[in-house]
Amino acid sequence: MELIDIIGFIAGICTATSLLPQLITTLKQKKAQEVSLFMFIVLLMGNALWIWFGVAKSELPIILTNSFSLLLNIIMLVLKYKYKDNE
Amino acid sequence: MELIDIIGFIAGICTATSLLPQLITTLKQKKAQEVSLFMFIVLLMGNALWIWFGVAKSELPIILTNSFSLLLNIIMLVLKYKYKDNE
Numbered sequence: 001m002e003l004i005d006i007i008g009f010i011a012g013i014c015t016a017t018s019l020l021p022q023l024i025t026t027l028k029q030k031k032a033q034e035v036s037l038f039m040f041i042v043l044l045m046g047n048a049l050w051i052w053f054g055v056a057k058s059e060l061p062i063i064l065t066n067s068f069s070l071l072l073n074i075i076m077l078v079l080k081y082k083y084k085d086n087e
Numbered sequence: 088m089e090l091i092d093i094i095g096f097i098a099g100i101c102t103a104t105s106l107l108p109q110l111i112t113t114l115k116q117k118k119a120q121e122v123s124l125f126m127f128i129v130l131l132m133g134n135a136l137w138i139w140f141g142v143a144k145s146e147l148p149i150i151l152t153n154s155f156s157l158l159l160n161i162i163m164l165v166l167k168y169k170y171k172d173n174e
Contacts, residue, residue: 008140014133021126039108046101053095053148061140062149 005061012065019072023079032080040080043073095148103152106159110166119167127167131160 026032047070054062113119134157141149 004140004143007136007143011133011136011140014129014136018126018130018133021123036108039105042101043105046098046105049094049098049101053091053098056091056094057144057146059144059146 008059008061009064012061012068016065016068016072019069019076023072023076026076026079026083030083031086032076032083037077037080040073040077044070044077047073092148095146096151099148099152099155103155103159106156106163110159110163113163113166113170117170118173119163119170124164124167127160127164131157131164134160 047066050066051063051070054060054066134153137153138150138157141147141153
């Protein structure tokens with residue numbers, strides 16, 4: 001593995017973990033009204049397209065980062081639905 | 088420009104614009120306490136590393152997306168400092 005791929009992985013960890021605080025807050029407060037459903041769908045689409053881009057370019061850092069973000073965003077979407085009555 | 092690069096640009100627009108709602112909310116409410124300073128610095132570091140990755144791999148979609156995100160995050164950091172007394 002080249003240095004630049006390690007750079008890509010670290011970048012991915014930084015940007016993907018930025019979703020965690022919001023996920024944790026949502027779990028604690030059992031509320032998810034700050035973020036709009038539309039924004040989540042846009043984010044999910046972006047993650048999916050980045051995965052397509054990463055696969056086409058064989059760039060593992062992009063694939064793994066966006067797969068992890070996609071997973072976190074799907075969990076947020078489920079929580080947003082689960083807690084919709086608490087909003 | 089190949090199809091896959093267009094896919095990358097669309098992915099970038101989707102994921103970068105996801106920062107906008109929070110920026111707009113911060114400007115409206117003149118408050119930025121929801122997001123921690125630490126998380127912003129992690130995000131900025133991630134954007135900067137992705138730009139480095141994009142330049143090394145000559146991937147324009149990655150460079151432009153993360154430059155735009157870096158700009159939005161710097162604005163958020165300035166707002167967070169500017170409105171720190173409102174928290």
